[in-house]
Amino acid sequence: MSLAFSSVSHPGPRRDAATAARLGASRKRTDRIIRSLCLAATVIGLVLLASILITLFYRGFEAMSLRVFTHITAPPGSEGGLLNAIVGSLVQSLIGTAIGTPIGMLVGTYLAEYAEDSWLGNAVRFVSDILLSAPSILIGLFVYQILVLPFGGFSGWAGIAALAIIVIPIVVRTTEDMLQLIPNTLREAVVGLGAPKWKMIVLICWRAALAGIITGILLAVARVAGETAPLLFTSLGNNAWSTDLSKPMSSLPVTIYAFAGSPFEDWISLAWAGALLITLGVLGLNILARTLLRSRI
Amino acid sequence: MASASAALPQAASRRSSIFGDKVFALVCQAAGIFVLILLGALIIELFIAGLPAFRAFGIAFVTSTDWDPVRELFGAGVSIYGTIVTAILAIIMAVPLAFGVAFFLTELAPPWMRRPVGTAVELLAAVPSIIYGMWGFFVIAPAFAQYVQPFIIDTVGELPLISFLFQGPPFGTGLFTAAFILAVMVLPFIAATMRDVFEQVPQVYKESAYGLGATTWEVMKGVVIPYTRISVVGGIMLGLGRALGETMAVTFVIGNANRISTSLFGPGNTIASLVALEFGESEIGSLKLASLLALGFILFVLSFAVLATSRYLLRSRLKV
Numbered sequence: 001m002s003l004a005f006s007s008v009s010h011p012g013p014r015r016d017a018a019t020a021a022r023l024g025a026s027r028k029r030t031d032r033i034i035r036s037l038c039l040a041a042t043v044i045g046l047v048l049l050a051s052i053l054i055t056l057f058y059r060g061f062e063a064m065s066l067r068v069f070t071h072i073t074a075p076p077g078s079e080g081g082l083l084n085a086i087v088g089s090l091v092q093s094l095i096g097t098a099i100g101t102p103i104g105m106l107v108g109t110y111l112a113e114y115a116e117d118s119w120l121g122n123a124v125r126f127v128s129d130i131l132l133s134a135p136s137i138l139i140g141l142f143v144y145q146i147l148v149l150p151f152g153g154f155s156g157w158a159g160i161a162a163l164a165i166i167v168i169p170i171v172v173r174t175t176e177d178m179l180q181l182i183p184n185t186l187r188e189a190v191v192g193l194g195a196p197k198w199k200m201i202v203l204i205c206w207r208a209a210l211a212g213i214i215t216g217i218l219l220a221v222a223r224v225a226g227e228t229a230p231l232l233f234t235s236l237g238n239n240a241w242s243t244d245l246s247k248p249m250s251s252l253p254v255t256i257y258a259f260a261g262s263p264f265e266d267w268i269s270l271a272w273a274g275a276l277l278i279t280l281g282v283l284g285l286n287i288l289a290r291t292l293l294r295s296r297i
Numbered sequence: 298m299a300s301a302s303a304a305l306p307q308a309a310s311r312r313s314s315i316f317g318d319k320v321f322a323l324v325c326q327a328a329g330i331f332v333l334i335l336l337g338a339l340i341i342e343l344f345i346a347g348l349p350a351f352r353a354f355g356i357a358f359v360t361s362t363d364w365d366p367v368r369e370l371f372g373a374g375v376s377i378y379g380t381i382v383t384a385i386l387a388i389i390m391a392v393p394l395a396f397g398v399a400f401f402l403t404e405l406a407p408p409w410m411r412r413p414v415g416t417a418v419e420l421l422a423a424v425p426s427i428i429y430g431m432w433g434f435f436v437i438a439p440a441f442a443q444y445v446q447p448f449i450i451d452t453v454g455e456l457p458l459i460s461f462l463f464q465g466p467p468f469g470t471g472l473f474t475a476a477f478i479l480a481v482m483v484l485p486f487i488a489a490t491m492r493d494v495f496e497q498v499p500q501v502y503k504e505s506a507y508g509l510g511a512t513t514w515e516v517m518k519g520v521v522i523p524y525t526r527i528s529v530v531g532g533i534m535l536g537l538g539r540a541l542g543e544t545m546a547v548t549f550v551i552g553n554a555n556r557i558s559t560s561l562f563g564p565g566n567t568i569a570s571l572v573a574l575e576f577g578e579s580e581i582g583s584l585k586l587a588s589l590l591a592l593g594f595i596l597f598v599l600s601f602a603v604l605a606t607s608r609y610l611l612r613s614r615l616k617v
Contacts, residue, residue: 135542
């Protein structure tokens with residue numbers, strides 16, 4: 001043992017080959033063990049994803065039928081579907097994204113083109129990043145306070161507002177990142193031709209960053225389509241057919257939440273069907289966004 | 298005369314373009330200020346709405362373990378305990394896995410494997426939390442009740458000193474299961490941050506270490522980790538921030554009981570799960586509703602502190 005120690009601390013001509021070989025073998029063994037553990041960690045991650053997807057496909061396809069798309073939610077025991085929830089989710093996610101996107105794009109443009117290192121720019125960047133990771137349930141509580149309480153009740157508009165607030169920071173981040181990738185020579189060329197700055201941004205920079213910005217929008221739709229917590233206190237959910245945005249509105253995640261926690265077999269199986277739909281939609285949008293970004297950059 | 302009429306429209310167009318520039322810059326700036334106001338309003342609204350609860354119970358609201366709607370006694374103690382315990386336990390479970398994934402993706406995996414595996418792990422982050430809730434409730438909780446928890450009780454639960462952590466019947470739901478689901482949910486966030494910062498280590502540094510005869514693990518331990526240490530901690534804090542506020546997945550599996558159990562297999566609640574469950578049963582203007590909103594304010598302060606720290610630690614990465 002002491003021999004091994006001395007050969008490490010005083011490497012030189014006196015080092016004996018047997019100790020060196022043993023040391024080398026033990027270093028290689030450690031390396032191999034840790035490599036295998038890392039491989040195992042990756043396999044665990046993939047197995048978890050596979051477990052979620054297999055469960056969803058297995059239980060979801062079992063419950064899937066045309067009725068899911070043609071009937072609205074109904075009391076347990078009667079033939080019900082998810083039509084109102086699907087439509088409600090589509091309406092709220094799409095309008096929410098449509099409202100949040102322009103605001104997010106303007107903020108992202110401000111950060112990339114105007115703010116530079118000003119304190120206001122840094123403050124906006126910081127706040128936007130906090131909003132990006134803030135618990136979504138708090139956004140629900142906030143919208144409840146400013147839109148549900150004063151205007152007399154839960155409504156589709158409140159749900160849309162909550163989702164729009166979630167969309168903004170996602171679009172801000174991708175817009176700023178994408179604008180920053182544009183080489184300054186392009187900007188200089190445009191300004192050199194005599195174009196005002198706003199034309200340079202709107203006609204050239206936004207167009208050059210288009211693929212990235214669309215990616216951000218797709219990711220934002222995917223994110224809000226699966227949000228449950230902010231809708232619990234805003235659009236609440238509605239078991240009747242309603243496209244009136246000033247009334248409570250149904251949505252897939254809230255319906256899944258209510259049905260999955262119920263004791264009724266047919267409601268639980270409808271929840272699985274809804275879960276499969278929403279996961280396919282969200283993962284599909286994510287993959288689409290990724291391919292889009294990769295093909296353009 | 299001719300030169301004057303030629304100069305005139307030019308000047309007009311310049312004036313209009315300067316005007317356009319000013320308006321566009323102002324609109325962009327206003328949008329930025331709107332985001333500032335949004336977060337400011339969120340903090341203030343939650344605080345004002347929670348004020349009746351803070352007034353009624355004072356600072357003891359934060360530590361009190363009461364939650365008794367009949368006697369109108371409310372306290373945040375149990376849910377703050379549950380929030381912090383599940384989040385930290387989740388991080389303890391997720392960090393080794395995330396490190397393994399990031400190490401594998403940056404140093405070990407053959408190049409053709411990196412993108413598909415990386416995408417798969419990132420897709421884990423895209424799965425909505427309600428899906429994690431259902432998966433946890435219908436798949437993980439029964440499996441834990443039948444296999445994992447009895448196994449832990451028979452092995453680790455027999456050890457002195459820490460056996461109290463694993464007492465009680467294996468119901469499958471509870472703090473431990475909630476922490477496990479949270480770990481799966483934050484794993485992709487931490488792994489993605491680690492992978493990104495590991496990739497930023499200059500190739501020359503790594504090559505010099507390899508040139509000295511270091512093994513892959515020794516390069517990781519001696520070069521990559523010291524170089525990226527601060528950002529790695531930032532990534533972990535980002536995961537912690539996410540775990541603190543997660544609602545739906547936790548609500549399904551935590552057991553929803555308002556008591557502090559020393560056993561990790563016992564039921565509990567978190568701020569987010571308590572708010573999600575009890576909100577629908579609170580009347581407008583009641584002390585209960587104010588208490589729930591006060592809980593929201595406390596959750597905001599907690600996650601703000603964690604997220605702000607994370608962002609500070611990750612600032613070098615953000616500037617790249």
